Amino acid sequence: MTSQHNIKTLILAAGNGKRMGSARPKVLHPIAQFPMIGHTLKLAYEISGQVACVLNPDHVEVVEFVKEFFPKTKIFFQKNPQGTAHAVSQAMSFFDGKAEEHISVIYGDTPLLQKETIKLLLNQLQEDVMSVLGFRPANPGAYGRLITSSQGLEKIVEAKDASKEDLAQDLCNSGVMAFRGDFLTEALPKVGNKNASKEYYLTDLVEIARKKKEMVGLSECHPEQVEGVNTLKELARVEGVFQKNARDRLLSSGVQMQAPETVFLSHDTKLEPGVCVGPYVVFGPGVHVKEGTVIEAFSHLQGTSLGPENAVGPFTRLRPGTVTEAKVKLGNFVEVKKSCIGAGSKVNHLSYVGDAEVGAGVNLGAGTITCNYDGEKKHPTHIEDGAFIGSNVSLVAPVTVGEKATVGAGSVITKSVAPGALSLERSPQQTYPEKSNRLKAS
Ligand code: UD1
Ligand code: CA
DSSP: OOTTSEEEEEEEEOSOOGGGOSSSOGGGSEETTEEHHHHHHHHHHHHOSEEEEEEOTTOHHHHHHHHHHOTTOEEEEOSSOOOHHHHHHTTGGGOOOOTTEEEEEEETTOTTOOHHHHHHHHHGGGTOSEEEEEEOOSSOTTSOEEEEETTEEEEEEOGGGOOHHHHTOOOEEEEEEEEEHHHHHHHGGGOOOOSTTOOOOGGGHHHHHHHTTOOEEEEEOOHHHHOOOOSHHHHHHHHHHHHHHHHHHHHHHTOEESSGGGOBOOTTOEEOTTOEEOSSOEEOSSOEEOTTOEEOTTOEEOSEEEOTTOEEOSSEEEOTTEEEOTTOEEEETEEEESOEEOTTOEEEESOEEESEEEOTTOEEOTTOEEEOBOSSOBOOEEEOTTOEEOSSOEEESSEEEOTTOEEOTTOEEOSOBOTTOEEOOOOOOOOOTTOOGGGSOO
């Protein structure tokens, strides 16, 4: 593959995916909190600048997803899916039909595919008009079988159309193929639908190439990369593989995990080397953690950016919009939402901090609550550098606690506290000697 080649990627995702037994279009089912088709699109953009999708116009949410997250993608519609070759033929205007044009076609239901694997296929187009990615699954079942001779790949036979002899082959079609633009545009109209499913099979292009005495390239990859997702059971299995791969990558990059098999990651989780993650920690989308931060067991983080050397957990819930600076401590049963917390500040126990801006060196005592919601609107709380909030304090927003101010334990603060001031809101304690009802004779 050299730079004079014009690399394009086409993703086929118009099928109905009936076997998922779910009303949601198959390719929107998530792996690591991101739709399957999103994984395929990410990969497509890693190998080429020009990406197109064939979608079903009835799958409105799929169309919206692609437009929102991958706006440069060309979208083609396939109204009545009549097979994979029929799908590609909807996208003919995406191709210019030249020999320098190298096109990879990927199915939208193989989210574990790797960039290097597709590059291998594209490289084969130096000599061959097309190339096919094969694999040997433990159970070849319904996969198309690759029929080879001493000349290489001769044809692909769909399981439904296969003879007993063909079915005995264990080398199967992954669905990933690459084509030279001139061959694809010329050969695609020749595909017919005389087969068990009455569908136009893209896989027929192998036989068409061979009839023209052209060679067809073949590479093989590990089954884990390409086993398609057709059922919810397969979705769960692919999720498991994705998680394991993602954890392994983090471990090798210098992230420490005591029980990696219990940690759940999102497709975009960013943990810097030197981060330490305890057991049973769940990362929702949009988390970035800087070096030296320790996240203890049973914490749940989403849409959060943590500074270096923070100490989080156990049992901490960090919701979208949480941003911390260095050496912040967020302890057990603390929930933070849409708040910034300055360097060295501590929220150690049993707190809710929402819509707040907390400065540096602040201490929020156990049970500090920002009352940010009045039933209609959310309001902000500002706590300036060096402030000290005693235990069990309610800060009724909007409110500001000034620099180095102190708020006494148990207070309900409804008015802002000036810098350096002490503010208390507490009924005086009444004490009646010897009135304890425990003194009554039993
Ligand atoms: C296909 C291959 C089979 C291969 C298997 C690997 C063909 C004819 N068969 O079978 O050889 O072993 O994948 O997983 O290619 N799609 C459309 N429009 C259509 C039909 C399908 O966009 O009209 C899309 C689907 O959304 C899906 C992909 O193409 O992303 C594959 O379709 P699917 O029905 O899953 O094909 P398989 O029967 O699994
Ligand atoms: Ca499939």
